[in-house]
Amino acid sequence: MAWSLEEAIRRTGVLKEGHFLLSSGRHSDRYMQCAQLLMHPEEAEKTGQALAELFATEPVDLVVGPALGGVIIAHEVARSLGVPCIFTERKEGEMQLRRGFTVSPGQRVLVIEDVVTTGGSVKEVIRLLEEREANIVAVGSIVDRSGGINPFSYPYRALMKIDIQSYAPAECPLCKRGIPAVKPGSRTQKQI
Numbered sequence: 001m002a003w004s005l006e007e008a009i010r011r012t013g014v015l016k017e018g019h020f021l022l023s024s025g026r027h028s029d030r031y032m033q034c035a036q037l038l039m040h041p042e043e044a045e046k047t048g049q050a051l052a053e054l055f056a057t058e059p060v061d062l063v064v065g066p067a068l069g070g071v072i073i074a075h076e077v078a079r080s081l082g083v084p085c086i087f088t089e090r091k092e093g094e095m096q097l098r099r100g101f102t103v104s105p106g107q108r109v110l111v112i113e114d115v116v117t118t119g120g121s122v123k124e125v126i127r128l129l130e131e132r133e134a135n136i137v138a139v140g141s142i143v144d145r146s147g148g149i150n151p152f153s154y155p156y157r158a159l160m161k162i163d164i165q166s167y168a169p170a171e172c173p174l175c176k177r178g179i180p181a182v183k184p185g186s187r188t189q190k191q192i
Contacts, residue, residue, distance in 0.1 A: 003046045003161050005142070014068045019174040021181040024118040027172040030164045031184050032143050034114040038072040047159070050113065051079040051140055054157045055081070060136045064088065064129065066095065066121040073142055074112040080140020081110075086124070088125050095124035106134035115143040116158065120152030126152065 013036050020031040038044045051073065060083055065074025067089035078085030088099040103109065109129055113122050122139055129136055136154050144158035169175060180188060 003050075005047060006051060006079055008037055009061055009160075010045050012040060012043060015182065017070050018100055019172075019179045019181045020164060021183045022117060024120060024166070024168070026166040027169055027174060027181055028164055028166040029133065029174060032145065032162065032164070034069065034073070034142055037142075038076075038114070044072055044076050045079075047142060048073060049080045051142060051159055052077045052080035053142055054159070055138060058110065059088045059108050060137055062086065062103065062108045062134075063110045064103070064125060065112045066125050069114040070121070073114050076186050077110070087095055088128060095121070097126055097128065103129060104131045107134050109134045110137050111139045111154075112129065112143045115138070115145055116141045116151065116156070116185070117145040119146065122187075126154070137140050 012033055012091065014032055016031045016033055017029060020028050023027055025038050031046050037047060058095055062083055063078035063081065063085045064073045065085070065087050067087050071087045074087060086097070088095050088097055091097070091098065097103065100186045111125050116122060126136060136153040138157065141158045144161045145164055147163065148161065150156045165192055167173070174181065
């Protein structure tokens with residue numbers, strides 16, 4: 001049987017149900033925890049290969065992913081494309097290149113993330129790359145939760161689009177029912 005992302009997501013329990021505080025600050029009753037998929041090396045490899053295929057005709061010198069969610073999938077995409085991979089991380093709330101990572105002016109960069117909802121982390125990576133005069137080729141993700149609106153000023157492709165309702169905290173029906181929210185993502189925020 002051929003590998004499919006939909007089956008891999010089901011098999012690895014990526015889609016969670018409950019009351020979640022998203023990294024965007026919005027609330028949702030479902031959450032995509034791609035770490036559950038990427039913790040399996042074979043699934044990570046196949047997902048990276050599938051995502052890399054979306055950019056196979058693009059000239060790419062480097063793949064960059066934001067820590068923490070984008071690190072594994074960016075690495076797998078880079079491995080499939082046969083180019084280096086680096087990641088950005090926050091220090092004192094600011095997205096930075098650390099660990100000796102550098103980006104050269106004109107370097108053709110593909111930015112990869114696990115899940116895009118508002119695109120906040122990727123936008124921070126893009127600003128960092130633009131400051132270094134990189135040539136951003138495109139943005140890719142495993143899952144697109146943006147509602148079909150490209151949140152970036154660069155081409156964006158995803159392996160899967162999924163529509164998961166999210167709410168401003170003041171409008172959240174789960175909050176109104178008194179159900180506690182949990183913070184499953186990687187950004188540090190208070191649990192409510």
